Amino acid sequence: MGNGLYFGIDVGGTAVKMSLYSSKEDSMVENCSIPSIKNEDENILIGNIVRKMKEMSAEAGVSISEVSGIGIGIPGPVTADGKVLKCANLGWDIVDLTTIIKELTGVENVEAGNDANVAALGEIWKGAAAGYKDAVMVTLGTGVGGGIVIDGHIRAGHRGAAGEIGHITVEPEESEACGCGCRGCLEQYASATGIVDIAKKRFGICKENLTAKDIFDAAKAGDEKALKTVDIFAAYLGTALSNIANVIAPEIFIIGGGVSAAGNIIIEKVMEYYEKNSMYALRDIPARLAKLGNMAGMYGAIKMVIGR
Template identity: 40%
Template sequence: MNDKKLIGIDLGGTTTKFAIMTEQGDVQQRWSIDTDIMDEGSHIIPNIVDSINHHLQIFDMEPKDFIGIGMGSPGSVDIDAGTVTGAFNLNWKGTVYPKRDIEAGTGIPFAIDNDANVAALGERWKGAGDNAQDVVFITLGTGVGGGIIMNGELLHGVAGSAGEIGHVTVQPQGGYLCTCGKHGCLETVASATGVVRVARDMAEQYAGDSKLKKMLDDGDEISSKIVFDLAAEGDPLAVKVMDRVMYYLGLAVANVSNTLNPKYVIIGGGVSNAGKTLLDQTTNYFKQFTFPNVKNTTTVRLATLGNEAGVIGAASLALQYNN
């Protein structure tokens, strides 16, 4: 028999998503529950266990029907121990033991990795990555995260920080202070809040006519989406802001590519909804900052799975139990 299934879990600060998938990566069932972060997040793992067991009953399935469960989590993940530390948006203060507790609660083998790595696996497997051996994934959201797959394997590095492309220094002098404590990180300019920060700063020195300038002067709430939408409409300040963000993003993507020569660099996350314009501008700077063999063989792409990447990639973590 070769039709055992995988379970993928994407654990987020507001919602926990689940999927039952085939080994080939076809989604057969999907559901989600609210993430209950009350009481220091102590309900999160029991709720996950209950939800899995409940759905197995509904679908008339048993633990032996599954190869394993994979989960993507915020925080600092120890993949060998199966623990999570410092996931502040889950209200988890100390170290939590998802592997121990979910295996005990479901009777199914369990694997875990951080959310950006798991999304990278998903995009590589079923999204823009065409299942290539060498894929870099960058997600532009509230923060900027990433995951790197080389020789078909996820990279973690000596202390789990491989793929933290959001903290590549793109502005070595005069860069903004990042939440990490360092200056000039990609995240300070290319995250959702980073784009707004760049817009505010450039608006101060901008004297021409601009709807974006007027909104900022009026104290209107703006977002990266508003900035990019205005850029698409030709607003001259918004065009400049977007160009500056794409310059730093293109530089970072280029240097990751000069270092790794992946087949694809995939850009996802909410900020990447700017779509083709973002892809074209990033690619232009990417080409300016890559040397010929990389320029000719590495391709920048937009993610295609959206929010699904996490749950699909998480399920693929469980494939390691398939012997």
């Protein structure tokens, strides 16, 4: 337990968000952010993170080595033992991140995880799924990400690739390829760009700089084409959630990311299709909007190393 101070670090493509959490006060005692630059040698970014942790620890009156734990979320695949595997978002190759951080800080309790998985853990600890032990979190942004927590633990899986929900096949007839090279992935219909694509290609909505938000706003105002677009989005996402339930039957679904700012219309429409497509025993699994926003990653990173 030590002094009950934990670092939660959320490494993103442009910034690294860092929080120092006190378990005694049950709150973040310091928050800060440093830039991250893509394709830099990983040792430069890791060195900057460690330097900042040392500063933040000093301000809290402790040496970095006295900190009780360090949790880190990474925008790429991370194995269960904390190895980062070729993180395209950072331009990293394979990096044994937890070992490096342990060596540089003298802290033994260090964990790393994929950022979407870590965010799901954050929502379980302090957010929309507080009190649950399992959750599947879907993040609807530029892409579609997924985080899986089973029995209170992040599921990393083979090559750290568990939770790649955006690449579940939902449309076997699709002719266009997804970024992953396959066809008919959920991401092609449920990401911000996917929703805009549906509106443009299937319903000829052709406003300049059309966004997913515009479509949800129009749907809320009763626009027919926008409603049909939302229906198609919801059918694909609802079916995907139902397929996920058939595999691991989680206690709850959480929907987050920029697109989820559209609010309850997302939950209502998606769960309509979810229920229609689910077996009786799975039909009552609830879904909620994510609560923690950008803080989910830091909370989840801390949760990885707290109370172990």
